[in-house]
Amino acid sequence: MTKKTKxxxxxxxxxxxxxxxxxxxxxxxxxxxxYFLKVxxxxxxxYIKGGTPLRGEVSIGGAKNSVLKLMAAALxxxxxxxxxxxxxxxxxxxxxxxxxxxGAKTTYDKTEKSVTIDATDLTxxxxxxxxxxxxxxxxxxxxxxxxxxxxxxxxxPGGCAIGERRVDFHIKGxxxxxxxIKIENGYVHAKAAKLTGTDIYLxxxxxxxxxxxxxxxxxxxxxxxxxxxxxxPEIVDLANFLNSMGADVTGAGTSEIVINGVKxxxxxxxxxxxxxxxxxxxxxxxxxxxxxxxxxxxNVFPAHLTFFTDKLxxxxxxxxxxxxxxxxxxxxxxxxxxxxxxxxxxGFPTDLQSMAMTLLTTANGVGIxxxxxxxxxxxxxxELRRMGADIHQDRNHAIIKGVKKLTGATLAASDLxxxxxxxxxxxxxxxxxxxxxxxxxxxxxxxxxxxLRLLGGKIERRDDEIISPVEPxxxxxxxxR
Ligand code: EPU
Numbered sequence: 001m002t003k004k005t006k007x008x009x010x011x012x013x014x015x016x017x018x019x020x021x022x023x024x025x026x027x028x029x030x031x032x033x034x035y036f037l038k039v040x041x042x043x044x045x046x047y048i049k050g051g052t053p054l055r056g057e058v059s060i061g062g063a064k065n066s067v068l069k070l071m072a073a074a075l076x077x078x079x080x081x082x083x084x085x086x087x088x089x090x091x092x093x094x095x096x097x098x099x100x101x102x103g104a105k106t107t108y109d110k111t112e113k114s115v116t117i118d119a120t121d122l123t124x125x126x127x128x129x130x131x132x133x134x135x136x137x138x139x140x141x142x143x144x145x146x147x148x149x150x151x152x153x154x155x156x157p158g159g160c161a162i163g164e165r166r167v168d169f170h171i172k173g174x175x176x177x178x179x180x181i182k183i184e185n186g187y188v189h190a191k192a193a194k195l196t197g198t199d200i201y202l203x204x205x206x207x208x209x210x211x212x213x214x215x216x217x218x219x220x221x222x223x224x225x226x227x228x229x230x231x232x233p234e235i236v237d238l239a240n241f242l243n244s245m246g247a248d249v250t251g252a253g254t255s256e257i258v259i260n261g262v263k264x265x266x267x268x269x270x271x272x273x274x275x276x277x278x279x280x281x282x283x284x285x286x287x288x289x290x291x292x293x294x295x296x297x298x299n300v301f302p303a304h305l306t307f308f309t310d311k312l313x314x315x316x317x318x319x320x321x322x323x324x325x326x327x328x329x330x331x332x333x334x335x336x337x338x339x340x341x342x343x344x345x346x347g348f349p350t351d352l353q354s355m356a357m358t359l360l361t362t363a364n365g366v367g368i369x370x371x372x373x374x375x376x377x378x379x380x381x382x383e384l385r386r387m388g389a390d391i392h393q394d395r396n397h398a399i400i401k402g403v404k405k406l407t408g409a410t411l412a413a414s415d416l417x418x419x420x421x422x423x424x425x426x427x428x429x430x431x432x433x434x435x436x437x438x439x440x441x442x443x444x445x446x447x448x449x450x451x452l453r454l455l456g457g458k459i460e461r462r463d464d465e466i467i468s469p470v471e472p473x474x475x476x477x478x479x480x481r
Contacts, residue, residue, distance in 0.1 A: 042463060045436045046449065049458035050408055050429035054293035056455045060281045060300050061087040061446045062113070062274035066234040068137045069211050070241050070274060071095050074117040075104060075144040076218060077245050079269035082116045086274060087446040090439070094135040098127055102141065119269075122149060129155035129186060135443075136160060139167060140208065142188060143215030146179055148264075151191045156183070161415040163374035169209035173200045177216055177224065197222035197261055205230040205255065205344045211238055218247045220261040229257045232345040233304045237275045244270045276325075278304040279351045280445060283420050285309075285329050286355035287452065289317045290428035294330035295455055302327055307348050311356065314338050315363060337365035337402055342372050354380045354421035361389035361425070363402040371396045379414035380421045386411070387429055408433040413440040420445060427457050436464075 062085035072095070074081040086092060088110050096106045096115065103123030107116045125145050132138045136157035145152035159165055171181055171188065177200075179192040197220045202209055210230040217224035229235070231253055239252030246267045248260040281300040288295045289312060302309065302321055309319050315335040320328045337360055342350040350373040360367040361384055371377045378398055381391050387406040392399040408431030413419025419441040426433035435441075438461065441448060449459045 043436060044438045044461055045434045045464045046423065046426070046438060047460045047462055048408070048423065048426035048433045048435065050406075050427055050431060050433065051291075052427070052456050052458055053291045054288045054295050054427070054452070054455035054457055057296045057298060058284050058451050058455055059298045060276045060284070061085070063087075063234060063237070063277040063279075064089055064091055064444050065137070065207070065232075065277075065279070066237040067092060067274045068095050068135075069140050069234065069238050070272065071099060071115065071117060072138075072140040072144045073215060073238060073241055073245070074269075075099065075102065075119045075122065075141065076148055076215065076242075076247075077267040077269045078120045078264075080105075080116050080118040080120075081245075081269040082114055082271045084112075084114045084271070084273040085276075086113050086115050087277065088113070089443060089446055091135050091137065091443045094131060095138055098131045098138045098141060101126075101128065101131065102145070119148075125149050125152050126187075127152075127154040131155075132157050136165065137208070139170070140212055140215070142170065142174070142190060143212035146174060146190050146192060146195070146216050147219045150193065150195075151189075153187050153189045155187050161379065162377045165374075167208070169202050169204070169206050170212045173202070173209060173213040173226075174216055176200050177213070177220055179216075195220035195261075197224040197259070199225045199227065202226065202228045202230075204228075207232050207234065207344075210235055210257065214238060214242070214249060214252075214257065214259060217259040217261065218242060218249075218267075219264055220259070222261055224259045224261070226257045226259070227255065229255055230344060231255060233275055233278060233301070241270070241272050244272060275304075276300050279349065279417070281305060281327075282308050282349070282352040283355055283424065283445070284451070284455075285312060285317075285319070285327070286352070286359055286421075287424045287427055287457070288329045288455070289315075289331040289335070290359055290424050291457075292331050293455070294328070296322065297327045297329060299325055300327055301325065307346055308352055308356075311338055311340055311348065312359075315359065335359055335363040335402075337363040337367035337400070339368040341370040342377075344373070350374060350377060351417050353377060354417045355424055357381075357391075357398065357400060358384065358421045358425045358428070360400040360402065361387075361391070361406055362404065362428070363400075365402055367400045367402070369398045369400070371398075377418075380418040380425075383409075383411045383414075383418075383422055384425055387425055387433070389425075405430050407431050411435045413437040416440050416444045420448075423448070423452070423459070427452070427459070 105118040132155040142154040182189040207230040236253040239249040251257040390401040406429040
């Protein structure tokens with residue numbers, strides 16, 4: 001007769017804590033009068049069954065990379081600014097926390113998809129590392145604070161999974177405007193008795209530096225000219241927002257932006273609607289094409305996706321403009337391979353490089369991708385290989401030889417866009433996949449699985465539990481007695 005082992009959990013000694021978005025539970029267990037330690041990790045995963053063509057309609061939310069900057073810009077005017085078309089994302093919540101820490105009063109109505117920011121009184125000029133390190137885009141408050149308060153202490157965000165991501169252009173630009181900068185203990189301390197408009201040339205058309213310097217120069221004396229400025233639609237959105245507030249910004253969307261300084265009293269709070277998220281739209285276009293589906297994407301600005309759309313058409317996808325803000329996307333046949341280089345806007349967007357790579361994995365022929373913006377933006381490659389893709393990577397080049405099909409696998413997201421591309425790959429693969437580390441995807445895709453399910457995608461988010469080996473490894477019997 002086999003002897004039964006009796007396990008008793010002693011809740012008194014149990015300990016639960018949160019570690020990087022996973023809930024870790026330490027359980028002291030009693031087995032045959034001996035005490036052991038077990039570790040339970042509660043984590044969320046996507047369970048995806050591939051092979052269903054996506055059909056129907058999907059509506060795109062507000063642009064993450066725009067709304068975060070608009071929220072910082074709201075700090076410039078006294079009074080309550082309201083922003084609409086705000087996506088429900090963890091990054092938005094982090095930005096609200098950063099802004100609240102500065103003393104602004106904030107509300108977030110997820111049903112109405114709006115945030116209000118009342119920046120009448122700011123009580124702090126410090127953005128702490130604990131928050132900035134969670135989301136590097138919060139570094140944008142530097143420009144807004146220097147502008148409004150003439151002083152700011154903002155944690156340096158450091159690198160992230162996709163690259164080193166320096167902020168030297170932000171700092172040099174602020175110095176050119178007259179701010180004295182000290183970098184101490186991981187913080188940038190910027191102080192300016194007065195900011196004076198000047199000419200600033202950016203070595204690279206950096207999105208973040210263009211935005212930070214636009215904000216910093218809004219209240220400066222005289223004119224600031226940012227040359228080799230980023231031209232992304234999010235920059236134009238920020239300029240439109242600032243101009244509605246009473247600022248004087250021209251040239252946004254070109255490589256030269258001119259900001260004529262205005263007085264604080266000229267700025268007033270506004271109501272503003274964020275532009276649609278072009279990267280979310282491009283991700284859904286990729287998923288529909290990858291699964292050989294046919295669906296309508298609503299609330300998209302097609303002009304923001306011209307380069308990407310052109311490449312998809314060259315691959316053999318069908319994309320039709322059916323209304324000014326709606327696209328019908330479909331694909332019947334095997335795609336053709338293409339080559340591309342990621343570039344600042346209006347070039348091929350780096351944020352959609354991983355989606356295009358997923359499409360190339362099963363295309364006819366060989367495609368070559370050159371990633372020119374980030375050192376480490378091919379993190380999806382090892383995961384795609386595990387699904388059967390044939391990819392050779394040499395530094396910032398990837399050579400993708402199309403295979404007949406991908407097969408489902410156990411996968412992990414390494415960052416936001418790499419994670420989304422694995423979802424696209426899993427939807428088109430044969431069989432079942434699981435994807436973990438969903439916190440990366442939650443930063444940038446609102447209701448991702450619900451929207452994909454509406455299109456017929458077989459995707460579920462489940463809480464998963466990983467328990468340490470059945471035979472407990474640590475005997476705590478002595479310690480607990
Ligand atoms: N760079 C510097 N020095 C600087 C600033 C930038 O060397 O002072 C380099 C960066 O290291 C990078 C390149 O310039 O190699 C471009 O960086 P950029 O400043 O343009 O990027 P960002 O503002 O940090 C935004 C988006 C990114 C998107 C890039 C490029 C936000 C919050 N992030 O980043 O979006 O990839 O522009 O379009 O707006 C994402 O959404 O997943 C994401 C990473």
